[in-house]
Amino acid sequence: MTRLKDVKVVIADDEKLMAKELQSLLLEIYPDLCIIGVAHDGEAAIHLVKTYRPDIAFLDIQMPGMTGLEVAKKLIDCEEPPAVVFATAYDEYALKAFSVNAMDYILKPYDEIDIERVMGKFEKMLTRSTVKPKSSGNKEVSKSCAVRKFSVEKGDRMEIIDSDKIEIVYAKDRLVYIKTLDGENYRTKLTLQDFESKLPSDRFFRCHRNFVVNVNQIKEIATWFNKGYLLILKKTGTGKSTEVPVGRAYAAKLKEYIEL
Template sequence: MKSLRVMIVDDEQRMAEELKIMVREADSAIEITDVCYDGETALALAMEKKPDIIFLDIEMPGLDGLKVAECLSKTNNAPMIVFVTAYDEFALKAFSVNAVDYIVKPLDEESIKRVLEKCRNILQHWEFDGEDARNSKEICKKFSVEKGDRMEIIDSDTIRYIYAKDRQVFIVTKDDVQYLTRMTLHDFELRLPVKKFFRCHRNFIVNIDEIRQIVTWFKQRYLLVLNGKNKIEIPVGRVYVNKMKQYIEL
């Protein structure tokens, strides 16, 4: 099993040491690169040592965890962020900066194991040298969605885009029908074919075959205009622009 390089950040030293022990007990193939107690130090060390995962406390004096994660998300080979918080209401903010997951204090062994396993799975997908495991036998072509008291089956070829709003995720098909799904955007990102579906924003995944136009926005930003009866404009997040250029020559 490949060793994962993990950084732990918490302004409470006791909590940081407790998390360090729990992480090591949950996965023997773990290398703790650093344990930090403030955001400024964590950001500097993360950019220098490039850990695979950072367990990051949200509430810290000075540079808090959300700001640290936002800064790291703009770098190349950004680490996977797992937020550690005493308050469940921070969950939505956590995902707004592309966190992999979050765990709520008091910590427990099962949560640590679950998160580490999730990170390992993500890392395996990244290691397909740009092709991603979505091109392998693990690709998912069909998804179930709720429709009344039934489960409707949606083929991935019929999906125009997927979006998240108010902690819910929706599929919009090519015939302009919208479905609520229980999956997260990250779940879809791992299961959809990478050659056809592009995560263009923290809240959107689009079918590149459904992009009709690209509109230049302010400060070198872009809007994707999709097919459909109504004009659908979807923003491209700044950190996703380079990825978009792998799909579309600009």
């Protein structure tokens, strides 16, 4: 959490209650954040960003007058543009977020898991850099920093698992497990957020609050309820295919790995 100490945040939402809810939730989870301003229209948001140069700007997509997307396009021209996180009640609008180099998006009503996901991504970006973000945060993260091997307890020894041999990492009953390509399951002390930040980001995708998947193992994608997807993985050593859901909040991110 120390990497987020004094990180400056701007919030823009024409719905004052929603802006207040997001502000309260951010500070509840990350009390060291510095909320430097809350705007209720696009022009005010741009003024706040140009005046205070925040690290992150949470922008409501659907604002009257100037939408969050239009605000983001203008912020790109700033000398030190913030990382942009869009807020929307409709995930279909969020697909447009990446056309303006947004770091990510969150859905209304706000969810603690969503907040932790985007702030975890921003913290990872800071950890791998010695400076503040100079762009909207959509640059590819250095792959050389990723952890390639993990140790797990097996009896009185530590077994080493190569990241290439991991099929999925999943949470169940408040515990986290690694499932390998040969069908073995290993309990681990790391959290899913730890794996999301440590695994090579070009090959592993946090597709659900309870799953991180090796994208090289995806064989098929099926449509799922609530505009989501179901990933059907290749058959492993067990001869069975694993099915992994893609959470509604993660669906747009899937397009960074697979052309849908």
